[in-house]
Amino acid sequence: PRSGNPGRATAETRDAGKLREKILTMETLNPHVKAVEYAVRGPIVIKAGDIERRLQQGVKQPFTEVIKANIGDAHAMGQQPITFLRQVVALCCFPELLDSPAFPDDAKQRAQRILQGCGGHSLGSYSASQGVECIRQDIAAYIEQRDQGIPADWNNIYLTTGASDGIMSILKLLVSGQGSSRTGVMIPIPQYPLYSAAISELEAVQINYYLDEANCWALDIGELRRAYRAAKQHCQPRVLCIINPGNPTGQVQSKKCIEEVLHFAYEENLFVMSDEVYQDNVYSPDCQFHSFKKVLYEMGPEYSSSVELASFHSTSKGYTGECGFRGGYMEILNMDPEVKAQLVKLLSVRLCPPVSGQAAMDVIVNPPRRHEASYTQFTKEKNSVLGALAEKAKMTEQILNSVPGMKCNPVQGAMYAFPQIFIPPRAVQEAQALSVAPDMLYCLKLLEETGICVVPGSGFGQQEGTYHFRMTILPSAEKLKVLLEKVRDFHLRFLQEYSPQEAPVRRTSQEHSET
Numbered sequence: 001p002r003s004g005n006p007g008r009a010t011a012e013t014r015d016a017g018k019l020r021e022k023i024l025t026m027e028t029l030n031p032h033v034k035a036v037e038y039a040v041r042g043p044i045v046i047k048a049g050d051i052e053r054r055l056q057q058g059v060k061q062p063f064t065e066v067i068k069a070n071i072g073d074a075h076a077m078g079q080q081p082i083t084f085l086r087q088v089v090a091l092c093c094f095p096e097l098l099d100s101p102a103f104p105d106d107a108k109q110r111a112q113r114i115l116q117g118c119g120g121h122s123l124g125s126y127s128a129s130q131g132v133e134c135i136r137q138d139i140a141a142y143i144e145q146r147d148q149g150i151p152a153d154w155n156n157i158y159l160t161t162g163a164s165d166g167i168m169s170i171l172k173l174l175v176s177g178q179g180s181s182r183t184g185v186m187i188p189i190p191q192y193p194l195y196s197a198a199i200s201e202l203e204a205v206q207i208n209y210y211l212d213e214a215n216c217w218a219l220d221i222g223e224l225r226r227a228y229r230a231a232k233q234h235c236q237p238r239v240l241c242i243i244n245p246g247n248p249t250g251q252v253q254s255k256k257c258i259e260e261v262l263h264f265a266y267e268e269n270l271f272v273m274s275d276e277v278y279q280d281n282v283y284s285p286d287c288q289f290h291s292f293k294k295v296l297y298e299m300g301p302e303y304s305s306s307v308e309l310a311s312f313h314s315t316s317k318g319y320t321g322e323c324g325f326r327g328g329y330m331e332i333l334n335m336d337p338e339v340k341a342q343l344v345k346l347l348s349v350r351l352c353p354p355v356s357g358q359a360a361m362d363v364i365v366n367p368p369r370r371h372e373a374s375y376t377q378f379t380k381e382k383n384s385v386l387g388a389l390a391e392k393a394k395m396t397e398q399i400l401n402s403v404p405g406m407k408c409n410p411v412q413g414a415m416y417a418f419p420q421i422f423i424p425p426r427a428v429q430e431a432q433a434l435s436v437a438p439d440m441l442y443c444l445k446l447l448e449e450t451g452i453c454v455v456p457g458s459g460f461g462q463q464e465g466t467y468h469f470r471m472t473i474l475p476s477a478e479k480l481k482v483l484l485e486k487v488r489d490f491h492l493r494f495l496q497e498y499s500p501q502e503a504p505v506r507r508t509s510q511e512h513s514e515t
């Protein structure tokens, strides 16, 4: 009773607390959450964090710094923000600055337009769930220009909280059915693990199609058909996911390949999800980014009026690397109008994506024009980031390919290298005895010996019996060179330790398994 001795009441509460079992335990936890894996921030990264803390506490390590080459976070690797983007966002956040002579007129005009789009109020109020109307219009105009005049309707544009949120929302709409009619989602292997994680969380069926490593990670239509046919036996394939340019594989798809993929989706009635967050990150002069939307329209009205397509873009990558803003958008074509209403309902439950992220997205799709005050500086900054990435892509490929037992496809685009590494059988056995994947053992040793944090290929998926790791090309050129040389030296030591008679013969695991 409340009127009793207060001291006694406290003791009772404590006793009751002791007896009470937790409601949320590993036994009661949603099993689909338990099944989710996300290697990019997985155990190796947690270990890197521990080592970093120990270094800060003065504990001696064989290195003085942990280099996190595990995640595509450009600013974390020291990339400077694009001035114009930050100016516009700063003006939107603090409109008093509109009177300051320190800001150029074009940035002020952009900010005023965005603020008007927010009802003339504040970036701090909710926007419409699909996003600020004038930003959606700017996005449509950008797409139209990017796709050489193919029309884009702003009613098909939805702002998102980064591309991840858009991808998750669309997958959520697509997953249904039970048993053999459960939705199957076709994803590339190797893949960006958002896809496998979302599939686990939504309890969909993952259908792997393997990219062709021997052919610069190209998407082979025969392999797509094989995967589809095999999956048809146990689920209902409804979705085809593409990542172009690829993560972790860095390939840029040819127009011919995109046509084949779209034709396949048309024939087999698949909803296409085209992840194009790296559309500005193309480095190889022989490659060009083609959006799925553009290619679909070029294939003619039969295709452009029927294939259901969602394409995704983001503030996180490109030359801005503003992943903390959590900005992005999706363009959705040929979706059933009633389903569209359901999508808007779903989005409205979460109110709206961050309005600051929407403002950042607006700057990306509406950069300074040639006649405007900020054009010269903006262009210089943009070209400097993209030029440096192109050089680092080349350097990474060259150095990794000079290492015996390593083979790296050209980094045509995106922000990563995904070399294949030869792991000697003795190391594979040791990993098996420790119940870890062989490439996890490799990456753990690399981290412990050099402080370099990369992600094992097993976190992205790979052909059985092959091993890889993913590293970003984002550190500064000097740091990246040192990092690559350390990786090379480590690899040679690793081969020497586990396979002294074979080192330093130049072999990859694929070659090894063939011999």
Ligand SMILES: Cc1ncc(COP(=O)(O)O)c(C=O)c1O
Pocket: 072, 161, 162, 163, 164, 165, 192, 194, 243, 247, 275, 277, 313, 314, 315, 316, 323, 327, 328
């Ligand atoms: C292929 C791919 N898609 C989506 C994302 C998620 O991007 P965002 O930060 O926009 O959610 C990433 C992030 O690395 C990615 O690599």
